[in-house]
Amino acid sequence: MKRLLLVWILIICFNGFLILATDEDIFVWGEFNVKVELGEDIQVVLARVKSNIKLKEGYEDPDFFVENNYVNYTTQSVINTNNVRTYRLDHRAVSPKYNKKEIRSYYFHVVDLTAPEVISSSSFKIAYGQDEPDYLIGLVVSDNYTQKDQIEIIVDSSNVDYSRIGVYEILYTISDCSGNKTFHTETLEIVDLIKPTITKLKDLTIQVGDAFLVEEYFLIEDNYDPNPTIIYEIIGGTNELGDKEINIRVIDQSGNETIYNDMVTIVDNIPPTITLSKDVVEVNVNEEIDLYSFVEVSDNYDEVTLDNLVITNNINYALVGSYEVIYTLTDSSGNESVEILTVVVRDLIKPTIHANDMEINKGEDVNFLMYARVTDNLSEPGEISLKIIYNDVNINKPGIYSVTFEAVDQFGNHAYKTINVTVLGSTEEQKIFYFLLAIGGATLVGLTTIIVIKKRKKAY
Ligand SMILES: [Ca+2]
Ligand SMILES: [Ca+2]
Ligand SMILES: [Ca+2]
Numbered sequence: 436m437k438r439l440l441l442v443w444i445l446i447i448c449f450n451g452f453l454i455l456a457t458d459e460d461i462f463v464w465g466e467f468n469v470k471v472e473l474g475e476d477i478q479v480v481l482a483r484v485k486s487n488i489k490l491k492e493g494y495e496d497p498d499f500f501v502e503n504n505y506v507n508y509t510t511q512s513v514i515n516t517n518n519v520r521t522y523r524l525d526h527r528a529v530s531p532k533y534n535k536k537e538i539r540s541y542y543f544h545v546v547d548l549t550a551p552e553v554i555s556s557s558s559f560k561i562a563y564g565q566d567e568p569d570y571l572i573g574l575v576v577s578d579n580y581t582q583k584d585q586i587e588i589i590v591d592s593s594n595v596d597y598s599r600i601g602v603y604e605i606l607y608t609i610s611d612c613s614g615n616k617t618f619h620t621e622t623l624e625i626v627d628l629i630k631p632t633i634t635k636l637k638d639l640t641i642q643v644g645d646a647f648l649v650e651e652y653f654l655i656e657d658n659y660d661p662n663p664t665i666i667y668e669i670i671g672g673t674n675e676l677g678d679k680e681i682n683i684r685v686i687d688q689s690g691n692e693t694i695y696n697d698m699v700t701i702v703d704n705i706p707p708t709i710t711l712s713k714d715v716v717e718v719n720v721n722e723e724i725d726l727y728s729f730v731e732v733s734d735n736y737d738e739v740t741l742d743n744l745v746i747t748n749n750i751n752y753a754l755v756g757s758y759e760v761i762y763t764l765t766d767s768s769g770n771e772s773v774e775i776l777t778v779v780v781r782d783l784i785k786p787t788i789h790a791n792d793m794e795i796n797k798g799e800d801v802n803f804l805m806y807a808r809v810t811d812n813l814s815e816p817g818e819i820s821l822k823i824i825y826n827d828v829n830i831n832k833p834g835i836y837s838v839t840f841e842a843v844d845q846f847g848n849h850a851y852k853t854i855n856v857t858v859l860g861s862t863e864e865q866k867i868f869y870f871l872l873a874i875g876g877a878t879l880v881g882l883t884t885i886i887v888i889k890k891r892k893k894a895y
């Protein structure tokens with residue numbers, strides 16, 4: 436068995452050697468796999484292939500020729516360059532001189548090298564918030580070979596941020612069945628087409644002089660722009676009462692504009708101000724006061740003066756008591772202010788104590804109150820308390836003393852009066868003085884008498 440296998444191997448090796456020795460290839464064949472472009476003229480290709488089949492260097496045979504039709508039943512006519520496929524066409528090289536004939540198979544690969552073409556396409560525009568469009572709409576492609584429905588189109592819209600308006604690129608990769616690719620770009624524009632909205636929130640009444648804040652009276656919104664431009668105007672301003680026209684324009688960043696017109700009413704709701712310089716005024720009884728002298732008036736809008744004040748009161752200046760003065764001021768819009776002043780009518784005048792200095796005799800008991808009298812502007816004498824608050828009179832001792840009276844009227848006004856009281860009569864000192872004075876006088880008279888007598892004796 437082993438021997439048989441060895442024999443076979445030897446036979447195979449020997450045969451191979453014979454083939455190499457006898458069928459030495461004297462031909463040059465060129466490339467056996469030939470690319471043919473779709474629609475290419477096959478005769479041009481065949482001529483090129485044929486021209487590459489030659490005798491090797493060193494061989495020359497003027498009768499050398501190549502056959503390429505009906506060799507091994509392969510025919511040129513089978514090759515259709517309008518179909519992507521591979522055709523075999525065998526070629527036979529013949530050298531009569533060297534008595535050589537060789538056949539080789541050539542493969543003609545009809546290929547599509549042309550990428551698809553975009554015939555037409557269109558850009559896209561959608562409103563903000565709208566669904567993404569069908570990016571294949573409007574795209575027309577064709578290929579030289581691949582059927583339309585076989586052309587693969589891949590859409591890449593990953594650049595698009597649907598939450599923002601803007602222009603984005605859409606990328607298309609269009610491939611035919613042979614893998615030829617065409618890249619194409621289109622744009623998607625996301626636009627805001629919706630106008631802002633203006634919604635009135637409340638009655639359009641504005642306090643005169645106040646700044647008008649449009650956001651306070653209107654809700655202004657946009658579907659996209661968080662801060663649309665707001666332009667507004669009150670014709671004639673807010674510094675004057677009356678109905679005024681208001682025009683509002685709101686424009687979003689995409690230029691969508693909403694216009695709103697209405698009327699606003701400028702009103703004065705602020706009452707005038709009455710300013711009292713004091714809350715309470717004290718006035719002496721029977722002394723009238725100017726009730727305008729404690730008050731100032733003003734208003735946010737109207738020119739008001741004291742003449743516009745209405746003053747009501749029930750003051751009786753003759754009667755001590757507390758009274759209310761009501762100041763009322765109304766502006767031209769009917770806003771009213773009221774302030775109250777309290778006027779207290781008082782007796783502020785002290786009583787008068789009528790008493791004179793007195794002389795009394797020593798030892799004379801005197802009730803000094805009997806010599807004093809009081810009067811008052813208001814209180815009757817009986818309503819006035821009169822008393823002595825100081826008295827140093829010693830009736831037993833002549834001298835000058837004082838007595839002080841105090842009078843209080845019924846409203847508490849205090850009055851004081853001090854009189855001098857002289858207690859008449861001699862004091863002990865006076866007596867001694869007079870005694871000495873008498874002695875002195877008597878002595879002087881005695882001496883005078885003696886001198887006169889002596890002088891008279893001399894004269895005789
Ligand atoms: Ca193609
Ligand atoms: Ca908008
Ligand atoms: Ca006012």
Ligand SMILES: [Ca+2]
Nearest residue numbers: 782784811844
């Ligand atoms: Ca009085």
